Amino acid sequence: MAPTYQFTFDDIPDLSGKIAIVTGGNSGLGEVIARELARKNAKVYIAARSQARVTAAIARIKQAIGTDENLHYLETDLETMASAAQSATYFTKLETKLDILVANAGLGAIKSELTPDGYERNFGINHLGHFAFVMTLLPLLKLTAVQDPTSEVRIVIQSSQSYQQACLIDYEDLTKTYKSIWHPLTLREMLGRYARSKLCNIYFMLELADRLKDIPNIYVNATHPGLVYTHIFDLSTSPLPYYMQRIGEWHAWLCGIPVDHGAKTVLFCAASKQIIDDDLKAKFLYPAPQGPFGGFVYFSGVYPRELTALGANRDESKKLWEFSERALSSALSNN
Ligand SMILES: NC(=O)c1ccc[n+]([C@@H]2O[C@H](COP(=O)([O-])OP(=O)(O)OC[C@H]3O[C@@H](n4cnc5c(N)ncnc54)[C@H](OP(=O)(O)O)[C@@H]3O)[C@@H](O)[C@H]2O)c1
Numbered sequence: 001m002a003p004t005y006q007f008t009f010d011d012i013p014d015l016s017g018k019i020a021i022v023t024g025g026n027s028g029l030g031e032v033i034a035r036e037l038a039r040k041n042a043k044v045y046i047a048a049r050s051q052a053r054v055t056a057a058i059a060r061i062k063q064a065i066g067t068d069e070n071l072h073y074l075e076t077d078l079e080t081m082a083s084a085a086q087s088a089t090y091f092t093k094l095e096t097k098l099d100i101l102v103a104n105a106g107l108g109a110i111k112s113e114l115t116p117d118g119y120e121r122n123f124g125i126n127h128l129g130h131f132a133f134v135m136t137l138l139p140l141l142k143l144t145a146v147q148d149p150t151s152e153v154r155i156v157i158q159s160s161q162s163y164q165q166a167c168l169i170d171y172e173d174l175t176k177t178y179k180s181i182w183h184p185l186t187l188r189e190m191l192g193r194y195a196r197s198k199l200c201n202i203y204f205m206l207e208l209a210d211r212l213k214d215i216p217n218i219y220v221n222a223t224h225p226g227l228v229y230t231h232i233f234d235l236s237t238s239p240l241p242y243y244m245q246r247i248g249e250w251h252a253w254l255c256g257i258p259v260d261h262g263a264k265t266v267l268f269c270a271a272s273k274q275i276i277d278d279d280l281k282a283k284f285l286y287p288a289p290q291g292p293f294g295g296f297v298y299f300s301g302v303y304p305r306e307l308t309a310l311g312a313n314r315d316e317s318k319k320l321w322e323f324s325e326r327a328l329s330s331a332l333s334n335n
Pocket of ligand 1: 023024025026027028029030047048049050053076077078079104105106107125158159160161224225226227228229230231232233252
């Protein structure tokens, strides 16, 4: 059985000299991840689409840790691959290295719309936006690792246990809005599409880790944070009737763990020494213990969780990689 690693914020070592990016660091889990990395002296870029929301998050973090000098705003909209790549390119002009990249931003897309690139929004933002962002930063991540063999470069992709609800990817369906106008079915479709985007996060992690396996000091992993009551459960602008909008929110509110606990699985991957000591790569890290209804009563540690057969299917992950490369190259050439 895989070991459970005990982990608290105190286990994060001093990160002076490290440079980190946290996508979606203005809210929920990302804000806590940015806060704890900055508390340990990493220079943290909050990659987000609203300067006002980042300014508010930085003010909250300053209140918690006493300083905001390690926190910076990186304008990043994952809605299109071109804008995500543009933000990453801008970063490469600002900094000469990148030690920690947390691809955390995400949404449970509630509107039956396509992204400007023409993809359903869960796939477009949670997967393709991050694919464009991470791939554009990849040369800098590699350079950081290769130039200094003592460096420990970490890439963490925030996924979710809900990937288990995904079916085999139907590539035709990626460019379609919701099929039904019938509310109960819309909810099922919404959950299915979110689950599929989280399966894509796992496939992306597996393929990326494989492609980086010759660079020993790069650690690529994916995470499930646990069930955490955050803005992601705000379905108030969805096409669902009121009572359905609230089901997810109540479930998370009742069964979820506090956001500080939810951030720990990512922080373990992004900063813990255990990742290096045990050479943890290409793993799906999970918080322990799991309580009823997918919730967690408390947080005690992190463990690498076995993927389902679909999650571990390398033919499917390769297919997604090739699809994403084509989509990115077409998005960039149209721009
Ligand atoms: N909460 C849970 O129970 C749970 C469980 C499993 C996995 N997760 C995953 O954890 C991650 C963080 O979610 P959270 O729970 O912390 O929710 P959250 O508070 O809603 O945070 C989501 C973040 O993603 C950002 N984002 C959304 N669309 C974006 C876009 N187009 N471009 C750039 N940033 C965008 C949001 O920015 P804005 O503020 O600008 O919207 C926000 O900062 C997600 O990937 C989610 O799938 C959460």
